[in-house]
Amino acid sequence: MEHQLTAGVPTDLSRIERPQMSVKKSKRRESLDDLADRGVLSGFDRKRPGVKITMSAVHVVLLVGLVVAGLGPILWLAKAAVTPTQDTLRQPFALWPHGIDWANLSTAWNDIHIDQYFLNTIIIALGSWFFQVLVATTAGYALSILRPKYAPILNGLVLATLFIPAVVLLVPLYLTILHPPIIGTSMLNTFWAVWLPAAANAFNILLVKRFFDNLPREVFEAAKTDGAGPFRVFWSIVLPMSRPILGVVSVFAIIAAWKDFLWPLLVLPDPAVQPLSVRLPAVQSQTELDVFLAALAISTIIPVVLFLVFQRLFLRSAGLGGAVKG
């Protein structure tokens, strides 16, 4: 895998990142559709009647399938969130046979304290994002641009953690949170217990370092000759140039924080600090179905809206994940 990582990344990164830096917005949008000039089918293939009919059928089936699988559950959830429990149980596909129950949403928000857990989720996501970006950019800068003599060793140690399955860390990391070195007091039930372990992310460092490796060296040399120290170079030159990769790291960080379940479940046993992902299964048994579905719907809104707004960034990041893996 190591071979694959080092071999695949530089070319793929430059292919995916470079247009971002130079090409203007309007052009970028087209490029998503037009990047592949042609695929399996040639223009000639497409004109053959058999292929033409089959392809139209494939398109219809594909579109219907994707709408049902991708949009269906969300739409059903949106409907069920404002439907009384009995209607959902008896006629799950009927559209409000006994009227719309808007009160579900406010009951979920106020009485189940979704508001509190929502806030906790946002605090966890923002904190994880901040520490991941801080660690990834400073480490990427030091390992790629400052490059002290011992950098390759550190780089190797960071990459090595990519090959350790997460399950190995579970128990010892939990015990580290209970008895952290130096500080002495337990970090249990504090957000630090989620933020800091999330920051020890080798994948981020790999991404950022690869990106920095591809930045033009001459700019830094010129800045140095003009008297800029390493901090000035980092803050005024490297960071502004690394916006594309920071977007990718941010998407990964926020999504991961929003999704995480097992870790916050372990280190945040106090309901007052728990995020939605931990709280929702816990309140399930004591909540009426319609209110519970409303709570699920509220929890889905932010990720879905973020995705719709930053669609291209999300999809590019997802593809990039593959580029690094492949």
Next chain:
Amino acid sequence: MTMTDDPPALAEPMRDEGVARHPQKRKRVRNPASWVRGGGLSNLIFLAPMLIVFAVFSWGPIVQSVVMSFQKTNLVTPAVFVGFDNFAKVLADPNLGTAIVNTLYFAGLALVFGFPLPIILAVLMSEVKRGKGLYSALAYMPVVIPPVVAVLLWTVFYDASPNGVFNVILGSFGIPPQPWLQSSATAMPSIVIEATWAAAGGSIIIYLAALIGVPPELYDAAEVDGAGIWRKIWHVTLPQLRGVLFIMLILQVIATSQVFLEPYLFTGGGPNNATLTILLLIYRYAFQNSLGGAYGEATALSLMLAIFLGILSFAYFKLTERWSTN
């Protein structure tokens, strides 16, 4: 972002740092003042965030997991070295066999359903001329829904009564209602269906990105040689994707053998331990133990799983090395 790190170095004369970096490489100066001027200190300041979080939350726990697997520790009494006792105890546990079989079953089913599906969809989607963005967005939608919400929502879909969402759909095709999560025969396949739905979008985006990289000339050349559509897919598309396919396959095996969230939330390992996976067993040892956390056993089992996955990946890469490089 790095404000906390900035002040000490900004106070230094910047010009000295910039100029002094180069001579440092030629003659090795050992005294602290020139080390600082040579950039040694600022290197360390930039590396500090990474070194701290990795030492405490990554490298430390990895080493600790090896140590702990040979210890009896429950956090109350001091840890005692017990040799291979933990490993012996775990291997003698009758639940281990069940967990291994279930995990293999899950991984196998997920492979059969979950591996080819995104490839087929991605190849079809890449042939869509217009609106590719819409197709990708629809396919990626399930990935955006937080996994906990998805599982809880699917629990409602899997309602075993004839009025359950899926049973109504099956009913419209004349298929009798299924027990889904309620029966030990259908519980695991049900979990696999949800997991496949949740993960397919991510893989599709990765394959779409890889398909863009297939050189169109290869298709042109294949056509000159008289290849039809199927032969183009078989002899051009798939071989061009093989690097990504090999990596995605082993990553999926590594991920599915550590499945936790779905069985934990859907069934808690039931009915009759039919969905008890290895990770669920580790979780039970450490955190659901009436006799206090069996941390030694839990880490021993995690370590065995990690070593197994390590050997498996190594063998896999040795085996596929010959085919994946051109």
